[in-house]
Amino acid sequence: MAPTGGPTPSQRTALEATALANASWGLPVMNVTWFDSSFCIHRPCALVNDIGERHPRYPVWWHFFVWNASADSWDSAPYGPSDTVLMDGAAIAWYLAIDDPVTFAAPRPAPRPDLRDVQVSFRGDLTNAGSAHGSIPVTNHVRWDVDIGVKEIDTTPIAAYGNLYVATRSALVALDASTGRQVWRNTDVHDLLSTPALYDGHLVLGGTDGRLHYVDAYNGTETWRILLEPGARSSGIASSPAVYMGRAYVGTFNESAGGMGRVAAVNLNNGTLAWSYETASVHLSQPAIARGALYVGIMGAYDGTVGYSAPYGILSLSLDGVLNWFYPTNGPVASSPVVAANRIFVPSQDGFLYALNTDGRLAWTLQIGAATSSAAWAGDRLFVATGALGSSGKILAFDAEGNRAWEADAGGGMEASLVSDGKLVCGSINVANGAIVCVHAIDGSPAWTYTPAPPNFILGSPSVIGNSMYAPSDNGHVYAFGPASPADSTGLWVAGTIIVTVAATAAAVLVWRRRRSGLA
Incomplete structure (x- = not known):
């Protein structure tokens, strides 16, 4: 050649x-x-x-x-x-x-x-594909294991500039991706359920106090913050932002009984609000952006205790904050919509997997079991995990038309989101002795499992950059799986x-x- x-x-x-x-x-x-x-x-x-x-x-x-x-x-x-x-x-x-x-x-x-290998958001790209930015390791060899001193890591590690960024309940932490050595720690940015997105050398992420933070990715210094959800205490912004053309798009959670949340767009050059659209609360779901439209899961109106009421479903807005359509579901949607094959795929806590056309019309729906986990799309297949805390769980594979390729027992409720490179599919089970689980994408057969020690639950999702996979545990550790030396892939x-x-x-x-x- x-x-x-x-x-x-x-x-x-x-x-x-x-x-x-x-x-x-x-x-x-x-x-x-x-x-x-x-x-x-x-x-x-x-x-x-x-x-x-x-x-x-x-x-x-x-x-x-x-x-x-x-x-x-x-x-x-x-x-x-x-x-x-x-x-x-x-x-x-x-x-x-x-x-x-x-x-x-x-x-x-x-x-x-x-x-060259980076992951710049929770689901990896604007379509929320959950695709690996490299190759998932074929064994559970641990390259490094670092205790960052914070229990309950609910977020997904992202990577750029040679660093791994981990948002926790007590601090925003940067680790050297090769060794796990701490590069910096900002304890002023804390109570984080939102995975950062990366833009122009900065991290963009929400806090449970309802504020969106903009932090220098090189040294951890906060550049600005903006309050998007007043009165928030414990869940203000649990949605991970999508960053597109100089703006961050993120959902907020209203903790007052029956209160409405919002989807907001923030100008990243100066931290000002571009627009805000009132809707029922958004919890965990990261907006997807495709063809000039935004798609996000709606959790519903919080009842003040542990439940939600309608409206819940899938919301589509223009990038100027104008309603395109709303598709109602029969239960809360905490997962992030996946845009692929001219469809929007969304699992729901009502037990159904929804496939919508981009105009909001239903293409098909299947009963799979309650799901909080965000799906992954790789190799023309959709991979979906089910289960909740204390329940059983499954990993399932479908084509774009809803034909089931296989179904595998996950070993417990899988609330963490999936990642796939088209060869393996990986996620974490949220049980007392939680584990990182990988199966083969072709047939769902087991590939490998790793149970962190000390044992604990796992809600945070794994990410793949280069030939390494990074996964958190509620025991306060972050694990790097892969060969002895990381490499671009x-x-x-x-x-x-x-x-x-x-x-x-x-x-x-x-x-x-x-x-x-x-x-x-």
């Missing part, structure tokens, strides 16, 4: 490298406009309008970055892609984003040339010379290397 003739690899332009990578991913041909300008070094020069048919509309556009090794950061490219010639070891990134409306500064992508050799990574943040990272012995 080596290129023949023409310039050597170290003489190719960023536009040529991007075109090669684009073809290797099997994406549609890039949308490029050629124009003549005095700013061009070589006339005409190119403007990349679109990659992968994302159809951006201004002020959303594809940003072009070059890696600054001395500053250890991405810089906005000083020249266009057709005028940027790549030398040995150069790295470029394309990032679909929106500039700060005041300063016009561009947000930086999270993947780096040396740390998303690099591909293309034409023998380019390592390519596509990240969940819509950023593409290319590292251009010339092999000393020639092309292969």
Whole structure:
């Protein structure tokens, strides 16, 4: 696959490298406009309008970055892609984003040339697919086990910049993803049931006090906070935010009997409220965003004790906070909707799995048992877990039309959400001697199980980055499973010379290397 003739690899332009990578991913041909300008070094020069048919509309556009090794950061490219010639070891990134409306500064992508695998939200991407950002380890080998000194970790670890971020009831903690060593701890940001999302070097997450926090991911310093749910005490924001084009979208929980919660959009550049839509309370569900619409599970109106009343179901809003539709269910929805195969898949505590068309019409529904866990989508299959505290639980697999592929006993109620790489499916059972459980995606047969010590319940969900899986336990420990040394898993050799990574943040990272012995 080596290129023949023409310039050597170290003489190719960023536009040529991007075109090669684009073809290797099997994406549609890039949308490029050629124009003549005095700013061009070589006339005409190119403007990349679109990659992968994302159809951006201004002020959303594809940003072009070059890696600054001395500053250890991405810089906005000083020249266009057709005028940027790549030398040995150069790295470029394309990032679909929106500039700060005041300063016009561009947000930086999270993947780096040396740390390409990232997980930037609870469910991993805007569709809430729960897909592994790498490969799930095939054994339960523990690479490290760290007691972070906090019981009841209810959230999912996310990873970027070489760190693992864990939100707990007493602090927000950053660990070195390779060793588990603590990098920083912010005890001023606490009482956290919300998994962070990552944006432009910051963590975005909600607190049970009803506030949304914006924290520097490098040093743990809080930049701003905004109160979204006044009067909250224990469950104000348990929804994990979805971040899209400079805004965080999150649901809130009203703890007063019969009170209404809201879905809110917050501007991340300054921590101001963009809009708020009143609805019944949102609890745990992370909004999904696809094709200009938001989808979120509605828990219902809290009765002041332990129950909920209608309305509960699936809510769809425009990204400007206008109602698209509401589909009522027969019980609370705590899970995060999965958008795949032109459907919205949502398990509910009423015991049914719902598949909706994107216009809110019911496609099909199946009785599977009560579910709080968010489903995962991988390899054209939907994986769903059932069960509650003190009950039995199952893992089930379906195709997009609701045909059941298999059903497996989970060994206990599985309230943690699932993750899958298409080969394995993993989650955690919430029993007194809770365990992390993995089964084979093809047939549901057991792959491996790990029971943490000391034994305790497990509500937090595992995440997969590179060749490692990270999982919390209510015993206060975080576990890293995988080989002795973590490694990026998303690099591909293309034409023998380019390592390519596509990240969940819509950023593409290319590292251009010339092999000393020639092309292969």
